[in-house]
Amino acid sequence: MGGSLGLALRGRAGVGEVRGVDPDPEALRVGAAVGAITRAAGSVEEAAEGAELVFVATPVGDLAAVARRALAAAGPDCLVSDVGSAKAGVLDALAPSERERFIGGHPVCGGERTGVAFARSDLFQGATWFLTPAAEARPDLFQRLHGVVAALGARPVAIEARVHDRLMALVSHLPHVLAAALVNQAAATAPGGREALRSAGPSFGDLTRVAGANPPLWADILLANRDAVLEELRAYAARLHDAERALREADRDWLLGFVAEAALGRERLRAADLAATERPWRLTVAVPNRPGAISEIATALGHAHINIEDLELRPGPSGGAGELGLLVAGEEAAREAVRLVSARGYRAAAVPAPE
Amino acid sequence: MGGSLGLALRGRAGVGEVRGVDPDPEALRVGAAVGAITRAAGSVEEAAEGAELVFVATPVGDLAAVARRALAAAGPDCLVSDVGSAKAGVLDALAPSERERFIGGHPVCGGERTGVAFARSDLFQGATWFLTPAAEARPDLFQRLHGVVAALGARPVAIEARVHDRLMALVSHLPHVLAAALVNQAAATAPGGREALRSAGPSFGDLTRVAGANPPLWADILLANRDAVLEELRAYAARLHDAERALREADRDWLLGFVAEAALGRERLRAADLAATERPWRLTVAVPNRPGAISEIATALGHAHINIEDLELRPGPSGGAGELGLLVAGEEAAREAVRLVSARGYRAAAVPAPE
Numbered sequence: 001m002g003g004s005l006g007l008a009l010r011g012r013a014g015v016g017e018v019r020g021v022d023p024d025p026e027a028l029r030v031g032a033a034v035g036a037i038t039r040a041a042g043s044v045e046e047a048a049e050g051a052e053l054v055f056v057a058t059p060v061g062d063l064a065a066v067a068r069r070a071l072a073a074a075g076p077d078c079l080v081s082d083v084g085s086a087k088a089g090v091l092d093a094l095a096p097s098e099r100e101r102f103i104g105g106h107p108v109c110g111g112e113r114t115g116v117a118f119a120r121s122d123l124f125q126g127a128t129w130f131l132t133p134a135a136e137a138r139p140d141l142f143q144r145l146h147g148v149v150a151a152l153g154a155r156p157v158a159i160e161a162r163v164h165d166r167l168m169a170l171v172s173h174l175p176h177v178l179a180a181a182l183v184n185q186a187a188a189t190a191p192g193g194r195e196a197l198r199s200a201g202p203s204f205g206d207l208t209r210v211a212g213a214n215p216p217l218w219a220d221i222l223l224a225n226r227d228a229v230l231e232e233l234r235a236y237a238a239r240l241h242d243a244e245r246a247l248r249e250a251d252r253d254w255l256l257g258f259v260a261e262a263a264l265g266r267e268r269l270r271a272a273d274l275a276a277t278e279r280p281w282r283l284t285v286a287v288p289n290r291p292g293a294i295s296e297i298a299t300a301l302g303h304a305h306i307n308i309e310d311l312e313l314r315p316g317p318s319g320g321a322g323e324l325g326l327l328v329a330g331e332e333a334a335r336e337a338v339r340l341v342s343a344r345g346y347r348a349a350a351v352p353a354p355e
Numbered sequence: 356m357g358g359s360l361g362l363a364l365r366g367r368a369g370v371g372e373v374r375g376v377d378p379d380p381e382a383l384r385v386g387a388a389v390g391a392i393t394r395a396a397g398s399v400e401e402a403a404e405g406a407e408l409v410f411v412a413t414p415v416g417d418l419a420a421v422a423r424r425a426l427a428a429a430g431p432d433c434l435v436s437d438v439g440s441a442k443a444g445v446l447d448a449l450a451p452s453e454r455e456r457f458i459g460g461h462p463v464c465g466g467e468r469t470g471v472a473f474a475r476s477d478l479f480q481g482a483t484w485f486l487t488p489a490a491e492a493r494p495d496l497f498q499r500l501h502g503v504v505a506a507l508g509a510r511p512v513a514i515e516a517r518v519h520d521r522l523m524a525l526v527s528h529l530p531h532v533l534a535a536a537l538v539n540q541a542a543a544t545a546p547g548g549r550e551a552l553r554s555a556g557p558s559f560g561d562l563t564r565v566a567g568a569n570p571p572l573w574a575d576i577l578l579a580n581r582d583a584v585l586e587e588l589r590a591y592a593a594r595l596h597d598a599e600r601a602l603r604e605a606d607r608d609w610l611l612g613f614v615a616e617a618a619l620g621r622e623r624l625r626a627a628d629l630a631a632t633e634r635p636w637r638l639t640v641a642v643p644n645r646p647g648a649i650s651e652i653a654t655a656l657g658h659a660h661i662n663i664e665d666l667e668l669r670p671g672p673s674g675g676a677g678e679l680g681l682l683v684a685g686e687e688a689a690r691e692a693v694r695l696v697s698a699r700g701y702r703a704a705a706v707p708a709p710e
Binding site for chain 2: 178229236255
């Protein structure tokens with residue numbers, strides 16, 4: 001991930017200098033050779049010194065410690081972010097003052113093959129990139145991160161760290177557990193053996209495609225998001241238990257409802273997906289000069305499932321209160337956004353964005 | 356399925372007359388218009404009279420009753436088959452004498468859209484088509500079915516009905532339950548709502564693609580294969596229970612092994628898939644003139660996961676003992692087949708098939 005980030009920062013966001021730090025000197029050598037970094041640093045401190053933006057792309061267990069070192073070594077206007085797939089744990093491990101300059105991020109993009117040799121500058125193109133600012137996060141740094149992420153070709157989405165973790169537990173971490181369990185059961189017991197996969201039709205292949213990718217990475221992701229994954233896993237086990245009861249009692253009505261509910265659910269999720277193609281509206285919010293205002297607005301919209309397509313902050317005179325411009329998809333979302341933001345005491349208005 | 360079968364029988368297998376019977380007169384009208392049938396019959400009896408081969412393509416709950424009516428109405432040399440996705444229940448519902456002329460089948464092919472208007476003559480091209488002859492099945496009728504299935508472009512695979520049902524429970528029916536449960540959980544609780552699907556990355560989409568297709572059909576399939584699905588569902592729930600324990604106790608070693616086992620399992624299943632491209636060998640077996648010989652040989656090979664790519668029966672003089680020719684993939688499979696068949700008292704030999 002670090003390698004792709006370096007290539008994309010240089011190639012797409014026009015960043016002049018990208019320093020890399022890695023315990024493996026070979027990774028740094030390859031990173032420099034492919035153009036992912038312009039300079040190899042000998043330590044986190046050396047890499048962070050004088051930087052405007054630091055991305056921490058370590059295994060999840062090391063994120064907080066490395067982020068803290070970067071925060072201490074970098075200047076007071078340097079933003080530190082990360083690319084981990086569980087967000088609340090890192091924020092909890094940092095002090096409130098550290099959370100002013102640390103804003104977590106999570107680019108949702110595949111790439112099972114790790115290593116700088118597989119780095120691609122277009123890895124983030126079109127990908128959702130979650131941003132999880134804490135209440136303490138500095139608005140100007142949030143805007144900087146938002147802008148860089150958009151420049152990399154990704155779609156920045158602000159969301160509360162805990163909501164993010166529950167979402168990922170449900171749509172990614174639990175599915176990985178389910179896929180691995182299914183493959184393990186098939187490999188251990190498959191009646192018909194080698195025929196199994198070929199004869200399976202699409203459902204088995206679909207359900208097991210993600211199984212078994214990068215065991216150490218996935219063991220750590222599951223542990224980093226343990227509480228949320230456990231909650232989803234328990235809820236899921238309860239659903240299977242209900243299905244088992246219905247099968248045992250040959251309860252056709254229940255089974256019919258179970259499959260029909262899934263048909264409806266898929267339709268609803270698909271409709272939500274299509275909603276994103278609506279015409280953009282521009283929301284303007286007067287923001288006071290105090291910490292937390294932007295993250296409060298961003299997460300209020302995130303809660304209401306309103307995505308911020310673009311974000312711009314115009315400071316007021318003498319660095320005081322300013323104006324926040326937001327792009328959201330569709331009139332309905334815009335009007336709801338005005339209502340939500342107004343209810344929190346901000347002056348806001350929305351108009352259709354110029355085509 | 357009936358419509359596609361009619362089109363394929365006429366267009367690919369060169370069958371001159373295909374009679375159709377359906378409680379819905381409109382389906383028969385459309386079937387005749389698209390060329391899936393040459394004549395609409397008013398009853399199962401009228402359709403079966405004088406036929407060489409009857410395919411029963413009703414909802415699974417009606418299969419045995421309709422098959423029995425067809426067997427009674429058709430002549431003594433007519434083969435009756437079906438296309439249901441659970442096989443043991445139908446065989447159990449028939450009398451041993453009926454199982455001489457009834458040989459179950461299951462073409463594994465998608466086509467979520469039902470109805471004769473969506474019929475396609477190429478639906479079976481390249482698909483696995485399971486054949487589940489009972490011990491009583493007549494060898495000549497098995498060969499006829501095998502030949503017709505191959506002529507439709509499908510790959511006939513002989514397998515015991517109960518093994519088939521366990522296989523399908525594992526690779527198709529359980530995955531459908533898992534996918535529906537996941538969609539239902541996501542639709543009911545999705546944190547982040549409309550962002551869920553878009554941000555999910557590939558795993559959620561993969562795991563839920565089959566969810567919710569055709570609720571009445573799937574409720575009936577799950578019930579028709581209830582025992583096997585229950586067994587797989589219970590085993591699966593136990594695996595999830597283990598995963599929950601490991602997460603709760605932050606047992607990284609277990610999680611690592613769990614994902615690594617899935618990586619190995621996927622590799623093994625993929626390797627099995629590739630094995631099918633090996634060079635064909637020809638197996639010749641002297642078969643005595645008694646019922647059950649061919650199904651015994653076919654299912655013995657099926658048990659050992661050796662697939663019969665092609666099959667030909669040459670009757671001996673005066674209809675007595677004959678010679679069974681089988682194509683299997685690769686020398687290893689051929690030698691193992693000779694060993695298995697010899698152990699059951701048949702004379703057998705194998706040579707590489709001419710290119």
